[in-house]
Amino acid sequence: MRRWLLPIALSLLWAQKSKITSAALAVQDGEYDKALSFLEEAFKQPDLLKPRDLAKGYMLRARAYMGLLLSGKDAQQIQKIFEKYPNLFEEVMLSMRKCREYDTSKEYENDLKLIAAQAASVVYLKGFELFQKDKLAEARQHLTWAIELYDQIGQKEFYPPYALRGLVLLQMKDTTVAIADLEKSLALAKQKPLPNDPTLPFVYSALITAYGAKGEGEKAIQLANEARTKFPTDENIRRAELNLYLQHPDLQERALDRFRQEVERDPKNETYLVIYAQLWERKNPDSAAYYYQKVLEINPENVNANYNLGAYYINQAAEISTKYNETKDEKLQQQYFSQMQELFRKALPNLEKAHTKLPEDLALLQSLIQVTTYLGMEDKAKEYLQKKNALQQRKN
Secondary structure, three states: OOOOOOOHHHHHHHHHHHHHHHHHHHHHOOOHHHHHHHHHHHOOOHHHOOHHHHHHHHHHHHHHHHHHHHHOOOHHHHHHHHHHOOOHHHHHHHHHHHHHHHOOOOOOHHHHHHHHHHHHHHHHHHHHHHHHOOOHHHHHHHHHHHHHHHHHOOOOOOOHHHHHHHHHHHHOOOHHHHHHHHHHHHHHHHHOOOOOOOHHHHHHHHHHHHHHHOOOHHHHHHHHHHHHHHOOOOHHHHHHHHHHHHHOHHHHHHHHHHHHHHHHHOOOOHHHHHHHHHHHHHHOHHHHHHHHHHHHHHOOOOHHHHHHHHHHHHHHHHHHHHHHHHOOOHHHHHHHHHHHHHHHHHHHHHHHHHHHHOOOOHHHHHHHHHHHHHOOOHHHHHHHHHHHHHHHHHHO
């Protein structure tokens, strides 16, 4: 009987291709680890595979990695998957790019779009998680991948990845590139805003800070005005705008004039009154104290007003303390001592209210220790000292 033998090269080619087929069946059955094992064997000799087979193999590889991740039923399982495949997202992106490189006929384009749709939000959320953990370089990479993935599924207008990458870049001191990302996210948001989007106030705050740092005060002011109109009560925007004015003395008079108009127009606006008071601190602390008192008439619990008014009274007491130490006149000393006691009594309720909102502020605790000690409130002074020591131990 006559036997037909395949040439060795053809036999090897068939063997490598069969591993791709086996991987496809494993992916279909949800056996993703098994599929990856078949693909690893197949890719050991890529020269024995046709471009079409390589394209299919890389597509299957991306599907297998995403299948593994999406099969995780809880955080613990997902953690184990990342422990086994620490570069999972990088492998997904590399596999998708390789598939496109070999898939000249676009046979697997729909498969790649499906994988991109599965991966986009997951990769974006991973970037956000890394940002929160202060792993900035890794966060930037994942957000860059997320932008690429959203682009592939036709969502170029989805701006949160640009916004978050801009914030990451700003923390990495790459200000120019950060501004480009933040401006792009802002432009996209204006074209197609997301309802109740929490990222936009951060984008405005970051841009105000970035342009201020670059010395482009006019641009920063323009953005601050726009941001305040859109988000009038946002604390981050308020703080960014205030820092802009405080860090640039050349803008001080303009800032005072503008907020004077705001306060005159709306004298019960707590936010504007606080900003106006803080702007006065450098030029005239007495005026600042006056407006902090106005704030507390509207809202006795306002933490900024209580904190800063308490600090004002302590600073006033410190000035009198200098006079006390300089004089030898006992009557004057008694007079100064009484004035200091009165200022400490005024400071105490403000500081205590601020402390309820900022229980872990060490500077505030130190002020409370100082005030209660001067007022002869030994038990209270010990209580605040114990809190301060416990907080320092936790932080250390």
